[in-house]
Amino acid sequence: MKKPVISLVSGLLVVGIIAAVCWNRVREPYALADAPTVDVTVRAETSRYPDVQETADDVDTLVRVYVQRLKDGDAKGIAELAGPAYQQPGPTAAKYVRVYGQAAGGPVDVTVREGVVSYFNSVSVAYSKTGQRQELLLVKDDGHWWIGLGDGDPAAGM
Structure with missing residues (x-):
């Protein structure tokens, strides 16, 4: 009688571990705060290729989190959005807060450009409040999009 109970418990444990691993791989490592x-x-740059719109949909959360952290003056939070291949993102994140933080308080338009390869994309960020523009490189690594911040080789993780 004990063997079926042990087998059931073992089976549930294995299923739980697999579910936890899958959940961590699917969910994004960053989230928009309240x-x-x-x-x-x-929005996607006008293109004849449908993957530009798909990329715009994929990076939507990342760029919203980025702008939110800019507006909040959260350089540490912005540094956490750096691609895994980038080292020392803190100084670049702090610079972005100084230069664009106030601008993030108004409407922000982000245009996702047509990428040459599927894991690099540049985006143009236009801050209506100040008229400033910013170019960011987005890097896809391990199924998630990141911002190229600091020193590093964006192709290192590919």
Whole structure:
């Protein structure tokens, strides 16, 4: 009678571990917070290729989180959005907060450009409040999009 119970418990444990691993691989390692609110529009550059729109959909959360952390003055949070192949993202993140933090308080338009390869994409960020523009490199690694911040080789993780 004990063997079926042990087998059931073992089976449930294995299923639980597999579910946890799958959940961690699927969910994004960053999330939009409830505050501060941001006004961000993410759109694909006009292109004849449908993957540009798909990429815009994929990076939507990342760029919203980026703008939200800019507006909040959260350089440490921005550094956490750096691609895994990048080292020392803190100084670049702090610079972005200084230069674009106030601008993130107004409407922000993000245009996702047509990428040459599927794991690199540049985006243009336009801050309506100040008229500033920023170019960011987005890097896809391990199924998630990151921002190229600091020193590193974005192709190192590929």
